[in-house]
Amino acid sequence: MPNSEITDDDLSTLTRSGDKHLIAMGKVCVISLEGIATRFRKTWRAHQEEVFSHLEELLLRKMSATALYVRISDTTIMVTQPDTDPRIGQAICLNSLRQALAYFLEQYEDEDVIVHVVTRIENDSVLGDRLNPAAADEAASQAELSAADTTQRQTEFCLSDGRAARVSCTLEPLIQLKTGQKIGLRVNSRVMLTATGALLDAGERRSLSSRDKYLLDISAIARSIDRVQAEQAGDEVPILVVPIACSSITNQERAREIFDMLASMRLEVEHGILCELTDAEGASPVSAAAALTELKSHCMRVVVRGDTENPDYLPIAADRNISGVCYEAPKSLEGDVSFLHWIKPLLRGRRASTKGVLIFGLSGQRQVVLAAAAGATHASLATARSTA
Known part of the structure; x- marks a missing residue:
């Protein structure tokens, strides 16, 4: 040179x-x-x-x-x-x-x-x-293969309580509600019990050990990289939303592996990775804030997942590194009245305290319209496609 x-x-x-x-x-x-x-x-x-x-x-x-x-x-x-x-x-x-x-x-x-x-x-x-x-x-x-190699073996693993489980993912279209345009994809991970085929619900996932949440995180990242490469046919995803547990970042050794995998993932993303920090409500404000600062240095934006059962409890919502709050829409909601009854109290006053409010897993375009009217900024549509 x-x-x-x-x-x-x-x-x-x-x-x-x-x-x-x-x-x-x-x-x-x-x-x-x-x-x-x-x-x-x-x-x-x-x-x-x-x-x-x-x-x-x-x-x-x-x-x-x-x-x-x-x-x-x-x-x-x-x-x-x-x-x-x-x-x-x-x-x-x-x-x-x-x-x-x-x-x-x-x-x-x-x-x-x-x-x-x-x-x-x-x-x-x-x-x-x-x-x-x-x-x-x-x-x-x-390098991407070696980063994902160990995680591929972890797609099936034993939970801390001895039950065999398998991780799969779906890629949900991410929509900017102001324009109605698709701006990326959101990774939605699932944990299935191998013996029964039953999916763990939100409460059961929150009860998982930090070790189990870490295995879920790295498996979901690896599987979503495979799916993005297969479905995009060489085209980059504009934005990719990736869920990561707060406890996975507070452990330095686990965090390093996750950050290495995020570096591989950035090669497939045009604008950047948006990290969805989960289980922050279960961590101390000090631990959550430290994890958030570290995570922010490895992605474009960070949003924190709120608790739909206790939407006012969000200890790190005011952190300067937070770009918004996200919620998972319950699958049990049927009809406009039921959906509005759920979302309106959830978003009341939220727009004033955060930059964005994201609603994930909507059932269709009708709920997208209602979410926008209620004050949400972004949403994802549930899809049946799986990386498993």
Whole structure:
């Protein structure tokens, strides 16, 4: 890679995010916009800020909050992703550049896809090896498989009380109620007892041990990645809503595995992951707030699942990291009167205290209309399709 000159301020930023340890692990990359600059020729200066800003926006959609980037020349930007598997981080850089090339150029060549993995920083120069896009894509795929490999075996497991159980998921269309547009998918996980085929209800799931909730979380993430890849046929999901138990994040070892899997999932999502924090009402406010802060650094937004039986009890609803509150619509609701009787008390006063109110698992378009009229901002439609 040709030497890239960097300023003292750039070096200060990179000292915080791109130390020798991260460089040795392959977590620091340089993306080149030379392919676009060459096509624009004399007008590059006029378009430079627009192109850089677009690339940075693409990167921010996929990277975790701990990632940093800095422009180091007129056509290059350095990216450091400390908390992401280097194979996945490199793929994020490649895919973001590909999207930028496709956006600004009618057609681009393979040689325009230029990303280097930094090998060392000497004085005021950055040195590195150019990525082979095909090899990097394959490495990222292997990283995703290895991240999901252990969880695939956990799709069937024994609950702490000895009962055999199986995890399955459905992907529900996510709708922005203001526009009526589908903006993504929501992962709805289910726990089925192997012996009887019975599904655990909400109360039974809340009573599961933290270990059982963790196995449910990682299984659901792995299964939903498989389904998204199969159903989207290479197209990215705009937004993906993923439920994660509060207790899974408060345990550091479990949290690291979940965050690694979320990094893999971000490759399949265009705008970002919205995490649905569950069981927050069962945690102490201090533990819940700490989990929320950590989770927010690995996803685009966080919403907290409220308790439909006690909607006024939401200890962390005012936390600055919360973007909204979500509720699961009971399957037993039949008719408009029954639905409105349930949702109106639930949403009364809620819009004033949160940025968004999401209602998941609606039975059809009629309930979507009623939810919007009641004051909800987003909703998902229940679907029978399963990842099992």
